[in-house]
Amino acid sequence: MNIEPWATLQQNTTDPRVPSLQYLLRAHGHPLTVDGVFGPLTAAAVKSVQASAGLVQDGVVGPLTWPLTVVQTQVGSTGDAVRAVQSLGLLRFPGDAPLMVDGSFGPETEDHVRNFQMSWGLTTDGRAGEQTWSFLMMAPGSWPLVMQGATTDDNWRVLAAQYLLRARGASIAADGVFGPMSGAALEAFQHTIRSSDFGTTVGQLDWPHLIATVHTGSTGDSVRALQSLLSVTIDGIFGPETDTAVRQFQASFAPPADGIAGPVTWHNLTVPIFE
Missing domain, CATH: 1.10.101.10 (PGBD-like superfamily/PGBD)
Known part of the structure; x- marks a missing residue:
C-alpha cells in the first residue's frame, strides 16, 4: 500500500482506465469487447480472475485484484497487455500525440513509460511492471515516491x-x-x-x-x-x-x-x- 497506490474500479464505474482493464482481461483470455464500459461481462471476467486466486468474488478491482490482472510489458512485447499500456492517457504529456494502440511495445511506448516513471519517482527502466502499473492505475490523491538511491538529478523531491x-x-x-x-x-x-x-x-x-x-x-x-x-x-x-x-x-x-x-x-x- 505504501508504494503501490492502486485505485478501485467496479461495475458502473465511469473511468478512462476501464479500456485498459478490459485489454488486461483480454490478455488473460477473457473475450471482452473493449468498449470502456464496466458492465456485467467485465465484472464476470474480474470475478473469474478472483476465483482463480481464491479471493472474494465481488467483481471489484482493488489492491488485491489488480496484481492478478496486470502483465509486465517491455520493448518487444506484443498483444493486448501492450494495448492496455498504450491506451492510458496518463502516459501522454500535454502536447503529446496519443500513442498508437497497436499492441507493439516499441521505442515510442518505452519513452512514454520512462517519462511517466521519472515524473513519479519510480525506477526508470521503461518496463511496465507491477509498481508502474500501480501508478498508472493509482487512486486520486496519490503521492510520488522517493526511493533509496534517488538523487535530485532524477527526483526533485x-x-x-x-x-x-x-x-x-x-x-x-x-x-x-x-x-x-x-x-x-x-x-x-x-x-x-x-x-x-x-x-x-x-x-x-x-x-x-x-x-x-x-x-x-x-x-x-x-x-x-x-x-x-x-x-x-x-x-x-x-x-x-x-x-x-x-x-x-x-x-x-x-x-x-x-x-x-x-x-x-x-x-x-x-x-x-x-x-
Whole structure:
C-alpha cells in the first residue's frame, strides 16, 4: 500500500482506465469487447480472475485484484497487455500525440513509460511492471515516491524528503542523495507512526505524516523542505520571498492563494503538474 497506490474500479464505474482493464482481461483470455464500459461481462471476467486466486468474488478491482490482472510489458512485447499500456492517457504529456494502440511495445511506448516513471519517482527502466502499473492505475490523491538511491538529478523531491525527516528528528545531511542513512532514518520514522509496512521508500503512508503546515513566521527544516520544492532561497525562514512563491504557486495549482502551505499545497508541489 505504501508504494503501490492502486485505485478501485467496479461495475458502473465511469473511468478512462476501464479500456485498459478490459485489454488486461483480454490478455488473460477473457473475450471482452473493449468498449470502456464496466458492465456485467467485465465484472464476470474480474470475478473469474478472483476465483482463480481464491479471493472474494465481488467483481471489484482493488489492491488485491489488480496484481492478478496486470502483465509486465517491455520493448518487444506484443498483444493486448501492450494495448492496455498504450491506451492510458496518463502516459501522454500535454502536447503529446496519443500513442498508437497497436499492441507493439516499441521505442515510442518505452519513452512514454520512462517519462511517466521519472515524473513519479519510480525506477526508470521503461518496463511496465507491477509498481508502474500501480501508478498508472493509482487512486486520486496519490503521492510520488522517493526511493533509496534517488538523487535530485532524477527526483526533485529528494531534498524535501530529507529536510522533512530532519524536521522529525533525523540526524542526516540534506545533501540531495537519498542514500542508506536517509533510508534508515525513514524506517526509524515509520516505526513511530505505524506497526507494519516499513521500507526505505517515501510513499503513500509517509508523506502525510512528514509534512507540516507552515506559513509566514515559521522556521526550521520543514520550511527548508518547502523552499526546496519552490526553488527559492533555502534558509529555513518563511519570509516574504517564500510567501510570494507559495501564493503564486497556489494561485495556479492549489487555491486559495493564502500563503499557508498545508496538505493540499504540499501534495501539489510534489506531484507532476502540467499547465
